[in-house]
Amino acid sequence: MILDCYKFIDCSLSQPTMMLFQPFSINPIGQPIVAMHIPDGFLNVPVMLIAWILSIALIALSLKKVEADYQDRAVPLMGVCAAFIFAAQMINFPIPGGTSGHLMGGTLAGVLLGPWAGSLVMSIVFMVQALIFQDGGIVALGANILNMGLVGTFGGYYLFRTIRNFVDRLQFSRQSPRQSPRQSGHQFKSLIIGTAIASWFSVVFASALVALELALSGTVPLSVGLTAMVGWHMMIGLGEALVTVSTVTFIWRSRPDLFYTSSHKKAQTLSRSVSR
């Protein structure tokens, strides 16, 4: 296993003793390099430019939406979410095969805060990581925000919502007419199922997107990159689902009122309580 790794290690690395004990290349003082953060150099300019355009557009939209719809009681949750995701991203857990994974957090932010405030939170996390801790390239930051943040806060959130509504509807149709869903219209079960599936999917999809970006940049062929990235991230996604579900459960049990509800949902809830 160690010999295989030596084949691929860049010859310009000059710490042979280091490599003996830590065959996977990490930086000289032995700190884990967290990722799927793409460093500068992996992607070409057009790909990074498109990623920047998409990210900036979605961030700008998110800012407008937060200004229009969010109440200031969402602010503590934004702070806590950002802090927690930053901290959790430092914690790599081992994956069989000599790789590690860590929380991405996009779906978590989306489920708790909704796609708009969630996207702002994720953007801040990645900016701090790139600018202060050199984690992920600065030019590649647009791509990193898109892949690891926006995929989760938008894709993850909407997938979560779709699944949750579906499970609730199934549940509701089985119940006797006298029983009604919780005040908020949702059950814990549907929350967890939606969260688990959406968070797993968001990681896998993000890894596929990274492979696509790498292929478009001519860094690695698509089929090869896709197999490798998706392969590992199907496993890493399980960790993501576990952490996301645990965190969501904890907050649901302590402060269910903090969860994001869309204005559509708010209107529904209002009309339901009025008609009773």
Added chain:
Amino acid sequence: MRHSSNHFNNRLFMITGLSIALIIAVFISPFASKDPDGLDRVAQDLAFESKAHSDPLAHKLPFFAVFEEYAVRGVPEAIATPLAGLAGTIVTFGLAMGLGKLATRRLSMTDRRSSAHQHDESNWE
């Protein structure tokens, strides 16, 4: 009355949440797995890892003098990562709170949207 109890709840949540994040960043981070993560591993296996710029833009920022990735320079190795975790968590928290406050600031009472939230503290309006 309702306003102050909601305020207290939010304060409590904030302190609890931030504390948990800090505990993770400071005390658990040194135990994180040092194996390369997904993209690193793929970059090694498929031999494109060397494409990463050895002197990227981030190295030109003033923060690079203080932090070498997630480790503070010039301190004993044992506390380098925890200190970095502490700094990063606090900064991230502050920026998110700051942006949140700015974005949800209401310039006048008439700007407040009436919300259908049962738990909305603007009930006291």
